[in-house]
Amino acid sequence: MRRRATSGFKSARAVARRMNPGDRVRVERGGVENEGVLMPSTTADHLVVKLPGGYNVGIDREDAATEVLERDVYDVESASAGEGESSTIEFDDDLPTVSLISTGGTIASTVDYRTGAVTAQFDAEDVLRAVPDLAGRANYRGRVVANILSENMTPAVWQDLAEAVAEEIEAGADGVVVMHGTDTMQYTASALAFMLDSPVPIVFTGSQRSADRPSSDNVMNAVCAVEAAKADRAEVLVCMHESSSDDACALHRATRVRKNHTSRRDAFGTVGAKPIGRVDYATETVTFRRDGPERGETELGLTPDLETSVELVKFTPGMNPAALDHLDEADGVVIEGTGLGHVATDWIDRIEALVEAGTTVAMTSQCLEGRVCDRVYDTGRDLLDAGVVEAGDTLPETATAKLMWVLANRTDPAAAMRESLAGELQPRSVPWT
Secondary structure: OOOOOOOOOEEHHHHHHHOOOOOEEEEEEOOEEEEEEEOOOOOOOEEEEEOOOOOEEEEEOOOOEEEEEEOOOOOOOOOOOOOOOEEEOOOOOOOOEEEEEEOOOHHHEEEEOOOOEEEEOOOHHHHHHHOHHHOOOOEEEEEEOOOOOHHHOOHHHHHHHHHHHHHHHHOOOOEEEEEOOOOOHHHHHHHHHHHEEOOOOEEEEOOOOOOOOOOOOHHHHHHHHHHHHOOOEOOEEEEEEOOOOOOEEEEEEHHHEEEOOOOOOOOEEEOOOOOOEEEEOOOOEEEEOOOOOEOOOOOOEEOOOOOOOEEEEEOOOOOOHHHHHHHOOOOEEEEEEEOOOEOOHHHHHHHHHHHHOOOEEEEEEOOOOOOOOOOOOHHHHHHHHOOOEEOOOOOHHHHHHHHHHHHHHOOOHHHHHOOOOOOOOOOOOOOOO
8 A cells, every 4th residue: 555645745636736836846756856946837747846956857746745845936927928919017117118029949948848858938928037137127018929949930920020029119119129049040130120120229139058957048148138128229139148158248230140059158150240249247238349320310110021932042062953943933042152152154054044034143152251252253254144143241041031121122122132231231341340
């Protein structure tokens, strides 16, 4: 006969109705004892407990003995905002208002104990509760546009996000922080830079490591992003760790940033220059090293139309030119060429046919630094004769988002691809300044 638990312990099912997310509990199962805070992701079959070190642990309810040690030690609410819904925190008239817009990603993720993987499930208010350091810095409006990991991001969500940002600014937000998965953040941030003219900062941030890990970068990134959203620079920025240490975040122009490492906390870098700004975490000081649009200088403008029939093609040695055949109905193609912007000679006739059929073909480079110039070698000159548009030092990912936008909003897309519309095309390629 199984003995009843003693010393204050009762079966998990017996006390389930009396336990609430936010309670500090002690759970014993199979001779292993865990103590921590009961999390909202607790299910009918599993208890999820946040341990003092920051990690979460999932415990099978069956045969578990549980004791509630303290009530409401962690401020959680059972209800969360859904996609498209907004929420607010109590306001202080002396503080600026920052809108937190969530799209999902690791910064808004937790562990799914069914699979053992990280999954996006927090809304914007959950992030506020998970990052107490945000308290007292601003008034916050929380809004969920999507709840997806960034590999599932689409141009349609870019449009929804741009419209949501514009609505928040119209409603009086002094700055906007967009929480986004890091893997495709550079695409979304650059797309919004083309779709929006903003009188206030729009700051993208995310995290490389989820909040349940002690090495998570979510707290510092979120805090620095809010500080940047309160600053006087009114453009679309990406705010992520400057180094592997918790000392500062770099501010990157949305159209010049790239994720350069799969997992490092300082994975993001500005290509072709130094970051345009910096947030010192200890002093909460925001500084900029280059000029840019100031707060209130620009009227709010939204042009969200996109032509999504655009493909990004990476050329590789020996690649069959037939790879271009399926692009004959595309409105735009961005090619990642070699060096100064080259492809194999047997590609040129196929590219010319695309251009003659009405497709805008823009050339970028696979190189991380420098710009395309198709006037140096014969292949480049032949590409220009075929109608290829040089995109200068525009990053391939940025050029893809830009081409979607100019095809929908400019009468001469080729000319627009040669212009710098949102800082994506630098006038010169020089050593970092």
